[in-house]
Amino acid sequence: MSDIYLDNNATTMVAPEVFEEMKPYFCEQFGNPSSLHSFGNKVGFALKKARKQVQDLLGAEHDSEIIFTSCGTESDSTAILSALKAQPERKEVITTVVEHPAVLSLCEYLESEGYTVHKLEVDSKGRLDLDKYKALLSDKVAIVSVMWANNESGTIFPVEEMAKMAAEAGVLFHTDAVQAVGKIPINLKESAISMLSLSGHKLHAPKGIGVLYLRRGVRYRPLLRGGHQERGRRAGTENAPAIVGLGKACEIAAEHMAFENTEVKAMRDRLEQGILAAVPNCFVTGDPDNRLPNTASIAFEYIEGEAILLLLNKVGIAASSGSACTSGSLEPSHVMRAMGIPYTAAHGTVRFSFSRYNTMDEVERVIQEVPGIVAQLRKLSPYWGENGPVENPDAAFAPVYA
Amino acid sequence: MWDYSEKVKEHFYNPKNAGAVEGANGVGDVGSISCGDALRLTLKVEPETEVILDAGFQTFGCGSAIASSSALTEMVKGLTLDEALKISNQDIADFLDGLPPEKMHCSVMGREALQAAVANYRGEEWSDDHEEGALVCKCFAIDAVMIEDTIRANNLHSVEEVTNYTKAGGGCASCHEGIENILSKVLAEKGESFNAGGAAVAAPVAASAAPEAPKLGTLARIRKIEAVLDAIRPALQADNGDVELVDVDGKNIYVHLTGACTGCQMAAMTLGGIQQRLIEELGEFVKVIPAAKESLVSMGA
Numbered sequence A: 001m002s003d004i005y006l007d008n009n010a011t012t013m014v015a016p017e018v019f020e021e022m023k024p025y026f027c028e029q030f031g032n033p034s035s036l037h038s039f040g041n042k043v044g045f046a047l048k049k050a051r052k053q054v055q056d057l058l059g060a061e062h063d064s065e066i067i068f069t070s071c072g073t074e075s076d077s078t079a080i081l082s083a084l085k086a087q088p089e090r091k092e093v094i095t096t097v098v099e100h101p102a103v104l105s106l107c108e109y110l111e112s113e114g115y116t117v118h119k120l121e122v123d124s125k126g127r128l129d130l131d132k133y134k135a136l137l138s139d140k141v142a143i144v145s146v147m148w149a150n151n152e153s154g155t156i157f158p159v160e161e162m163a164k165m166a167a168e169a170g171v172l173f174h175t176d177a178v179q180a181v182g183k184i185p186i187n188l189k190e191s192a193i194s195m196l197s198l199s200g201h202k203l204h205a206p207k208g209i210g211v212l213y214l215r216r217g218v219r220y221r222p223l224l225r226g227g228h229q230e231r232g233r234r235a236g237t238e239n240a241p242a243i244v245g246l247g248k249a250c251e252i253a254a255e256h257m258a259f260e261n262t263e264v265k266a267m268r269d270r271l272e273q274g275i276l277a278a279v280p281n282c283f284v285t286g287d288p289d290n291r292l293p294n295t296a297s298i299a300f301e302y303i304e305g306e307a308i309l310l311l312l313n314k315v316g317i318a319a320s321s322g323s324a325c326t327s328g329s330l331e332p333s334h335v336m337r338a339m340g341i342p343y344t345a346a347h348g349t350v351r352f353s354f355s356r357y358n359t360m361d362e363v364e365r366v367i368q369e370v371p372g373i374v375a376q377l378r379k380l381s382p383y384w385g386e387n388g389p390v391e392n393p394d395a396a397f398a399p400v401y402a
Numbered sequence B: 001m002w003d004y005s006e007k008v009k010e011h012f013y014n015p016k017n018a019g020a021v022e023g024a025n026g027v028g029d030v031g032s033i034s035c036g037d038a039l040r041l042t043l044k045v046e047p048e049t050e051v052i053l054d055a056g057f058q059t060f061g062c063g064s065a066i067a068s069s070s071a072l073t074e075m076v077k078g079l080t081l082d083e084a085l086k087i088s089n090q091d092i093a094d095f096l097d098g099l100p101p102e103k104m105h106c107s108v109m110g111r112e113a114l115q116a117a118v119a120n121y122r123g124e125e126w127s128d129d130h131e132e133g134a135l136v137c138k139c140f141a142i143d144a145v146m147i148e149d150t151i152r153a154n155n156l157h158s159v160e161e162v163t164n165y166t167k168a169g170g171g172c173a174s175c176h177e178g179i180e181n182i183l184s185k186v187l188a189e190k191g192e193s194f195n196a197g198g199a200a201v202a203a204p205v206a207a208s209a210a211p212e213a214p215k216l217g218t219l220a221r222i223r224k225i226e227a228v229l230d231a232i233r234p235a236l237q238a239d240n241g242d243v244e245l246v247d248v249d250g251k252n253i254y255v256h257l258t259g260a261c262t263g264c265q266m267a268a269m270t271l272g273g274i275q276q277r278l279i280e281e282l283g284e285f286v287k288v289i290p291a292a293k294e295s296l297v298s299m300g301a
């Protein structure tokens, strides 16, 4: 039996059609797209086609609004730093407590440089309070950066509405849509979003290619200056094979959008339902009414996530966890903590993230394996008795110095 | 994924002595669910001989926490309490053929649970003096609390000083930004500001190490190093530890710490102290470096 990959929010397999499309651009069509001769010229046309494919998936009005970058992280940094550079009199940024480190670490750094960063909190389902958001919008704010969908819980933020509110207040709006692109429909020309980041490797394109969508007319300062590539907005010779691959991946994603929101969603729902029915003391995190179709985040109480992952891995199931131990930090996932998930469960969260390459058979296999693994670890746990959590775990387990 | 040894995997997949021991007369609880790992060690001790007849563990934690707990119970069975107390966290890590630096705290938890269980058996109070912060230096497993405390205690002002006292930043150097941030924070408490001083480029080693060549000949120098270590040894032995010279390579002096002084924080403290003494005695700048794993005597099987 082959292994089951349920970690598609971390990264995805390059689709075979995407790989095929990329192949000629290594040894045959290797020219520099800026060159006049035929070697470069053909590559130039290939990039144009890819740009159009990305534009179509995003529903952008112009193909020149698509800037190719090296990854999602670069797109995030470029967007936020551009807004600060272009409006030096504005010293505030609005974001959320549950952003990816690509945004959060940058914001922490900006704070140390004297900027004020407002981080919107979330409720127990990972939702924002839009009244609080509205109150923060002012002409001191350079940019709002709010993720479209959360990588850990899958919760979707109302970014289109938030972008409109920002536009009314005259504030730029950026969204990290790395987890959303390819999974849910997006139509930028109908929105007020000024900038959007995406990353190829989350939608079956290769790693190391990203896009910054930049609405026409938005004031912009490049992160990398140099050659005239990307109309001077992102210097550096284009990663042609990866760009061609990303274009193809966007085309395929558009074709599979309905499949993602029916078949893939059905697999995710069956997994959750199957696990919740078979395992006591576990629950789904995030907003069940408003989340990505492919993401299931399940918190198992009284056991630790890394231990669960290792045992899953042993039976050929790949997932990921928000536990502290998997990341090497001492705190469990900032996303789970922000949602107020109690410590008894926050360390035991496991994320199963699907793609169109998964099957219902795989789902059934996972449902078969998980209950035994959870029971095995709970048997080792000092917080778990014969048939359930020990009564009053805090008192039952009493370190002398606590 | 972590780079766990086969031994760690073995003890995680098939833990030994899981569960509470029947008729236990020594129980040690350490950690908490909020920290992400907790361990209860139960011991059955024969009162006349103080021999540990049986040991069991219950652990909430990651793979290496469970493996460390399993290893610990295997190691202590059959030992007397006094013998068991000599087990250091490094011994637990060695038993498992090593742990990643981020996971050394799992072995520390094992050692603490052992101390707590013995104290419980003897009717003594046991208190933990071990505070842990975010890991800063991955090469030498030094955390933020350790660096902060050392900066405060020794009034340090530069990354280089921090490296000399704690080893942090002495390896790959990628944590220097983190160390600078800690320096800025601690110095700000005193109303001072951190000044990196000079250019942000690393001077070539030859240029910075220019002062003067070692005055002593190689043999005399090694004798002197041995003499310094001999002078320090009694203090270490009082804590059930020891130090051994492994190799001298220019300015790098490789040593092997054993026993109680190998705790993740104490080791760095000890090494810092030894280095300071050596610098004073030799009259030149030297670096004291824990010897690589291969040269360690494993307590395994």
Ligand SMILES: Cc1ncc(COP(=O)(O)O)c(C=O)c1O
Binding pocket: A009, A010, A070, A071, A072, A073, A074, A100, A102, A147, A149, A150, A151, A176, A178, A179, A199, A200, A208, A210
């Ligand atoms: C929400 C989000 N933003 C940004 C990134 C970073 O993307 P990249 O790995 O392409 O830099 C990721 C991927 O891990 C992500 O999930």
